[in-house]
Amino acid sequence: MVSEQTKRINEAVTRAKDLKKASRGKMDMVFFAMVIILLTVGLIMLFSASYAFAYYNYGNSYKFILRQAEFAVLGVVMMVGISFVDYHWLQRFRLPWIGYIVSIGMLGLVLALPPMSEGFDYKRWIAIGGFSFQPSEIAKFAVILLFSYLIAKYYDKMKTFKFGVVFLLILLGSVCVLLVLEPHLSATVLVFMIGIILMFVGGVKMSHMAILGGVGAVGIVGIVLTGVVSYAMSRFQYWLDPWADATGKGYQTIQSLLAIGSGGLWGRGLGNSRQKYLWVPEPHNDFIFSIVCEELGLIGAVCILIGFGLLIWRGISIAMRAPDRFGSLLAMGITFQVGLQTALNILVVTNTIPNTGISLPFFSYGGTSLVMLLCQMGVVLSVSRSSSVRKR
């Protein structure tokens, strides 16, 4: 009994030492710098894109930027704070499972609630007090966390069809179905892709991946045929020819294209967008990048793309250097989530893919989602601290 007790105490001491060591490591300054740079540029562009809209609609040009800046400060503080916390806490107390179940619950709840505003034909938001947030934001992280946890813990079983494919797919599918019902196509696609990437990196056999691909294709066809996402189909139609309904369903896309095209190589200059004068609807939200293009030109837009590229490359670098598989998968999942969301947003804004309603990380307006994003960046930084310790 005594030895048993001693052993436990020793284990606890070792773990505490490990934790202390971990917290002492340096965070990845390149990744941190990229986050701060993108956040700063994002805030500037948000101000530029939003002030005309805010002025005409609310009589206050600073309405959006001030609120976003508050959340940015809060988010940066939380990011740095979280970076000091050992990410291993995230797999304690069944947190991955709790997070997943809470997400499922909230996704169910959002469906039961009435739409946040009249005139919207979708349900994506939950409002508590003065804040509102999208459960899909939580769900994205919950899936990353649960999958990282499960894959790291049962890495050996990943090659089995039963666990590596069926079990994980059921978990992933449940979330996706709820998202489709909102309907929130872009979130569905994003969550599904992140899940699949985690499974792929987590070691699912290539043959199983092929089966997954087939199932996915069948699923998409099935969804299309059942007409659950008929609204997405109409979007698909106006993706091919937005001018078919230039003042209606194609309007946002056309205005976005006009803004981007007006930018040319060097842009009109910061603050000089004309399309933000109520031409591009809600220029501070999903279509903020079109205003970025108009003001900063192709040069500016590519610089921002490179900035995101650097962030992702550094995130993956952190993931590869992570001391354990959980941390590695976690950092990778978060990084790819940001990367995918960025790519999808720009592809939508340029009308390369149908308009699904997806925001641009660090740029688009949205306080809670910015804080969520920065917290996740904190998690990646936390992983980087551990890897820097391991290196030594």
Add this chain to the structure above:
Amino acid sequence: MKNETPTQQMWKRMLSVLLALLVLGFGVSGVSLLNIMILNGNKYATLAAEQQLSTTTIDATRGTIYDCNGIELAKSATVWTVYITPKDIENDDEARLIADGLAEILELNADDVYAQTQKNTAYEKVKKKVENDVADQVRTFISDNDLGSIIGLDKANKRYYPNGSLASTVLGFVGDDNQGLSGIEYQYESLLKGVPGKMVSSKNARGSDMPFNYETMVEAQQGSSVTLTIDSFVQYCAEKHLEEAIEINRATNRGCAIVMNVNTGAILAMATEPDFDPNDPFTVTSEYTLDLLEQYKKQPVDSEESSEDQQEDNRDDNTTAYEKAYNEALNEQWRNKAISDVYDPGSVFKTVTGSSAIDEGVVNEQSTFGCPGYIVIAGTRYHCHHRAGHGHQNLFNIFENSCNPAFIEIGQRLGVTRFYKYFKAFGLTQKTGIDLPGEANSIYYTDENMGPVELASESFGQTFQITPIQMITAVCAIANGGNLVTPHVLKEVTDIEGNITRTEEVSVVRQVISKQTSELMCKMLRSVVENGSGKNAYVAGYRMGGKTGTSQKISESTEGAMKYVASFCGFAPADHPEYAIIVMVDEPHGGNTYGSAVAAPVASAIMKEILPYLGVEAVYTQDEYANINTTVPTVEGTSVESARQAISAAGLSSRVVGDGDKVIAQNPIGGSTAPTNGTIVLYTEQDYQPEKVTVPDLTNMGVSGVSTTAASAGVNVEIVGVVSGSSGAISYYQDVAAGTEVDRGSVIKVNFRYSDSVE
């Protein structure tokens, strides 16, 4: 918890996903951006500019038209276009408010305005050319109801003609968009219109301006101003007397008059009556024409048997016929008769035949002509208007008598070739080139198709047609020493800064006849006015020369209803010609339709007023002195005795009414004109009652008869048109109608003419 490090496979797969993301996600994004921003950038930028930029045209202020003394004949003033933005109207109450409010202020139909509010457009013109005061009412309405985002006013220009119909056929008028449609407005459109400016501004999606300086403004450039050779006073006199003549002689096809500087070709007046008001050109003003138009309205509807449909058709036809006739009447009233209508010049043309013959040496001062009352040319017998024949005549006599056989003979002596050579040289085969639109081409026989018969009739001005402007231009050449000058109405062009950018020079086309011929012609034509058929054109002191003409409108006449054109063309002073005048009255229907009776008195009346005004020095004969008017001295307030003396000193007599010592009032009043030998009535009591007398009929009597009748009736007579005391002149018009009650002593103008002259 296991703490195993990531496997090699995880690394590989992570990197492959990273690669896929960067290539498929970011790479494709980059290619898309390149495609939109660089390869198709212009296309999208153009589309963006189309929706963002709104171009507003700023009307250029049209240049002013001045007369030769700088009096404004046509000018532009600011007016406003009231518009609404129907798509921003929020509800029906607002639409009703706007419709009712604007309809009341702008005097429109509220339902029409309401219909405009129901459109889903951004710009609906409610009313154009709204005056400043009305625009202010609209502004008050806007601010009272906070409708600034829906109702707006745009600045525009409106053309004003301050003198109404004065010189309207010369000036022309402008259309809805201020574009010149006729006359000077049309002729000098490019100078007058200026360059419209534009304002390009950036608009947000709601149509209001972006709050920043994206505006590009191109200022409108005001049009140049045009100064004409037209003199308002001369024009006014010409119009006044022409209008009077048309009324007196019941002319049914209008008339025209031109006053021209014989040496420069400058047109001082060009009148067509009846004309129109260029401020309201689409209204027929001639009462005679309006009466004619009534016929189209009153056409009887078919008998009761005809079906309703047919009646309907008839009504439609009538409406259409009326509208058609109305439009024709409009076109006619806009037409400048002086340049756009051709006519047979008749005997006025004998000036051309005569001067050609003198210039060629075919006739001279010693030539004599016999007139048995007719002449036979190639089997065609031409009668002289004086059937008994003029007998033996010299060159002066044939002009004074306007003898047709003599001029036919002269024509035959000239022969076709030489006759046509001069016909051409006098500019009668070509347009004069006057700077006005719508000059008509003359109709004539060329030398190739002119036989002796055609030559005979052309010799005295029949069987060919020219415009009045051609006729007066030819007479100017005869009067000015032989030079054919190009008539013009433009004096100079002034740009917006006041610099003269163009001055019209005298343009001599050619010398047509010699100076000697010209001088002889002047003498003979003066004799025509002083001793011959042109007596009615006489102007005391001013040595008028000229020739009358009466031509039959053979092609338009019917048996028993002969149509005539009465005209006179002359110049003064005949010993040194400065100004020429032509008066043409088309289709007079008075008792006397001769040029000598219809047109010559008009020329006289006009010249009498304008020659002193134009600074031509008067040289009076003894007889003429007797007829000069005197300025009445002002004697009010003076003693009766000194008043009498003053009046007597002025060559007038007086009649004292009442027993007072001082003159309280007088008639005619001081400063007015009265004829010499007139009587001034002097009232000497404070509460005097003006003595009333009835104006007698003073027409159809000789000068002495008029004087006697007037004196016994207690009115003064101003004799117009003839030398006082000369016999044979008969009064034909008085400016105050017989039977009118007037104050004793009032001056009545009485026009005289010689009725023994026929041509």
